[in-house]
Amino acid sequence: MQQAIFLDRDGTIGGADKIEYPGQFQLFPFVRESISRLKNQGNLILSFTNQPGISKGDATRKDYEEELARFGFDGIYLCPHQANEGCQCRKPLPGMLWQAAKDYNLNIQKCVVIGDRWTDTLAAHEVGCMKILVKTGAGQEAFNKYKNQEYFGKWAEVSPDFITDHIHSAVNWVLNQK
Numbered sequence: 001m002q003q004a005i006f007l008d009r010d011g012t013i014g015g016a017d018k019i020e021y022p023g024q025f026q027l028f029p030f031v032r033e034s035i036s037r038l039k040n041q042g043n044l045i046l047s048f049t050n051q052p053g054i055s056k057g058d059a060t061r062k063d064y065e066e067e068l069a070r071f072g073f074d075g076i077y078l079c080p081h082q083a084n085e086g087c088q089c090r091k092p093l094p095g096m097l098w099q100a101a102k103d104y105n106l107n108i109q110k111c112v113v114i115g116d117r118w119t120d121t122l123a124a125h126e127v128g129c130m131k132i133l134v135k136t137g138a139g140q141e142a143f144n145k146y147k148n149q150e151y152f153g154k155w156a157e158v159s160p161d162f163i164t165d166h167i168h169s170a171v172n173w174v175l176n177q178k
Contacts, residue, residue, distance in 0.1 A: 003107060004043065006096075006097065006100070009025075011139060012114060012134055013028060013167060014027040014031060017116075023063075027071065028167060029168075044106075046075040046077060046104075048100075048120070049077070054078075077096035077099060079091065092119040097123060109129065111130070114134060114167060116133065116135070116142065117137075122154070134167055135164065135165050
């Protein structure tokens, strides 16, 4: 059984392939039900999201934390930095995953990451998590690049454990794993 499920925000649980700030963001159908199903099976549900708008002053950490808590997340891990700030938490780096493992005493290899971008998949790969790519948000583009072998270097080394059209079927797959 998995210890924790990490869910990306933008494009995975709702929104689109671009950032939508709290108050604008809409969940995809069945996301609340999917989160509840995972929780009912004893899984810890953790957010895992890059939100550079925080460092630009477009939104606050508190805005995101309150929104994600309302969606049912048990813990919230977000990177507020721009890509050029050199932090260790911004995906594809696995800093948020390592921090959650420390905070919750997780065996990270018994965790799952569900996301729509290759940065989610690469971060999961770096720590040994199960990796699921959903084709919502930017996921179809990521899948096409994967299928057409357009990723190079370290990016090409990563293979998702499961690829699906949306989070609902990702959750079904997770719950059927022994």
